[in-house]
Amino acid sequence: MIEATAGVLSDQTLVLNKSWAAIATTSVREALSMLFAGTARAVEPETYQIHGFDSWASLAVEAGEPCVRTVSLELRVPEVIVLARFNGKPRPRAAFSRRNLFRRDHNRCQYCGQRPGTSELTIDHVHPRSRGGASSWENCVLACVPCNRRKANRTPSEARMSLLSPPREPEWTPIMEVPVGRVRQAWRAFVSDAYWNAELQP
Numbered sequence: 001m002i003e004a005t006a007g008v009l010s011d012q013t014l015v016l017n018k019s020w021a022a023i024a025t026t027s028v029r030e031a032l033s034m035l036f037a038g039t040a041r042a043v044e045p046e047t048y049q050i051h052g053f054d055s056w057a058s059l060a061v062e063a064g065e066p067c068v069r070t071v072s073l074e075l076r077v078p079e080v081i082v083l084a085r086f087n088g089k090p091r092p093r094a095a096f097s098r099r100n101l102f103r104r105d106h107n108r109c110q111y112c113g114q115r116p117g118t119s120e121l122t123i124d125h126v127h128p129r130s131r132g133g134a135s136s137w138e139n140c141v142l143a144c145v146p147c148n149r150r151k152a153n154r155t156p157s158e159a160r161m162s163l164l165s166p167p168r169e170p171e172w173t174p175i176m177e178v179p180v181g182r183v184r185q186a187w188r189a190f191v192s193d194a195y196w197n198a199e200l201q202p
Ligand SMILES: [Zn+2]
Pocket: 109, 110, 111, 112, 113, 114, 143, 144, 145, 146, 147, 148
């Protein structure tokens, strides 16, 4: 019988491979069962100490801290786990989605560089869709309403507008799989990229 602070078991845990690179997220429930089975160890976010199940279970749960309870144990929530064995799985690729495009472009118009707020930003097809332009990482950028209107059904060179940088597929990062506002601070040390800025200043 397992009890937990509300919602905790379906929260996300960051999964690191043996070389401590972030490769996935999983549910707290699954992370605990991996910890129990010995296929992963929990990482203490402040000290980076790693713990097997027994040593993790021996850590005290602070008052008010979310936790998971069994009949005999009170467990801290593992926010980060590291796989015990080599995992050859390549990093996932970044899903091409509206939300991830906003993250990649940091809510910034890729023509004029302004950040007018998400409701004032549109997705522009660099090579216009009506002329065969693909919906892809390499052909889509954020554009503010005035820039999008000005560019209209033209390429940037036809419109004499330039992009801040050539659009590319971003590297996968675990926060792409987590709803805004559900990213744990403890992950920060393991996810080194500029997406944090977009994430933390919506
Ligand atoms: Zn603009």
